[in-house]
Amino acid sequence: MKSMTQPKLPVIDLSVKNLNPSSSSWITKCDEVISALEEHGCFIAMYDGVSQELHDAIFLASGDLFDLPIEVKVLNTSDTPSHGYVGQEPIVPLYEGLGIENATTAEGAERFTKLMWPSGNESFCKNALMFSKAVAELDQIVMRMVAKSYGIEERYELLRRSTTYLLRFIKYLRPQGNDQNLGLVPHTDKSFMSILHQQHVKGLEIKTKDGQWIEVDPSPPSFIVMAGDACMAWSNGRIEAPCHRVMMQGNEDRLSLGLFTFIRDLKIEIPQELVDEGHPLQFEAFDNYKYIHYYYTDEGKRSKCPIRSYCGI
Numbered sequence: 001m002k003s004m005t006q007p008k009l010p011v012i013d014l015s016v017k018n019l020n021p022s023s024s025s026w027i028t029k030c031d032e033v034i035s036a037l038e039e040h041g042c043f044i045a046m047y048d049g050v051s052q053e054l055h056d057a058i059f060l061a062s063g064d065l066f067d068l069p070i071e072v073k074v075l076n077t078s079d080t081p082s083h084g085y086v087g088q089e090p091i092v093p094l095y096e097g098l099g100i101e102n103a104t105t106a107e108g109a110e111r112f113t114k115l116m117w118p119s120g121n122e123s124f125c126k127n128a129l130m131f132s133k134a135v136a137e138l139d140q141i142v143m144r145m146v147a148k149s150y151g152i153e154e155r156y157e158l159l160r161r162s163t164t165y166l167l168r169f170i171k172y173l174r175p176q177g178n179d180q181n182l183g184l185v186p187h188t189d190k191s192f193m194s195i196l197h198q199q200h201v202k203g204l205e206i207k208t209k210d211g212q213w214i215e216v217d218p219s220p221p222s223f224i225v226m227a228g229d230a231c232m233a234w235s236n237g238r239i240e241a242p243c244h245r246v247m248m249q250g251n252e253d254r255l256s257l258g259l260f261t262f263i264r265d266l267k268i269e270i271p272q273e274l275v276d277e278g279h280p281l282q283f284e285a286f287d288n289y290k291y292i293h294y295y296y297t298d299e300g301k302r303s304k305c306p307i308r309s310y311c312g313i
């Protein structure tokens with residue numbers, strides 16, 4: 001259902017040049033971030049950590065990556081479902097994606113680059129690593145604000161040390177003239193946090209709690225910061241992972257990038273500070289990667305709210 005008055009997502013300026021954790025405006029920003037996440041599960045961040053030059057370079061790199069032969073792209077495999085190459089799926093025929101695991105480390109970026117370009121592609125590797133690190137910085141700014149607002153900085157520090165980053169390159173073909181304009185089916189992310197960045201072609205839509213789809217305007221330098229299912233459980237349901245989808249229109253293909261955080265080798269416990277009379281404990285401690293595997297079982301796929309089916313109380 002689309003309403004006459006389009007609801008809008010909150011826009012928050014998180015440009016590093018304006019942020020100083022010891023200033024009073026920092027506290028105001030923390031409030032803005034936590035209200036946006038509790039209200040919508042996501043917001044639009046204005047962020048200067050990725051220069052226009054890096055923005056251009058990473059989307060050029062993405063184009064080169066998708067231009068590789070399919071036999072090469074399928075070499076991007078992973079032990080975790082949907083973290084490697086995904087394409088030519090009958091339910092989402094317009095969608096294609098590749099993923100770099102441990103994308104904020106030189107090893108992660110080099111391993112992926114070598115797989116795709118055995119004879120080397122230094123600029124791809126450099127730009128993928130630079131982009132991942134810059135966006136990971138935004139994730140940590142946001143998470144520090146969340147932790148500050150909830151008074152759980154030390155607990156977040158533990159999570160932070162176990163955070164891994166997956167960079168996904170995503171391409172959607174323009175509608176192919178057969179009424180099929182679904183780019184990506186409605187879903188919530190299995191990540192802890194997701195940060196999405198799009199080029200000029202729009203298509204991402206986010207569902208509000210009252211069921212309206214909001215189109216996300218791709219004007220740079222904005223990033224969509226979105227909570228995943230793991231964050232929803234960790235926050236004891238205070239932050240809900242929003243449902244979103246991609247709808248394609250027009251006659252241009254669409255490129256987007258997602259930096260997804262996952263907690264590895266640490267059972268995520270719900271902080272006791274987030275449990276009180278108004279918020280009884282809603283989730284058991286859980287493992288982020290085991291949850292992803294659960295999601296791809298028949299039971300997980302059928303569930304209306306897989307994170308609750310997996311570890312809800």
Ligand SMILES: O=C(O)CCC(=O)C(=O)O
Pocket residue numbers: 168170184189196198204244246256257258
């Ligand atoms: O392409 C986009 O904007 C969204 C991608 C997405 O939702 C995902 O990969 O989980």
Ligand SMILES: [Fe+2]
Pocket residue numbers: 187188189244
């Ligand atoms: Fe998503």
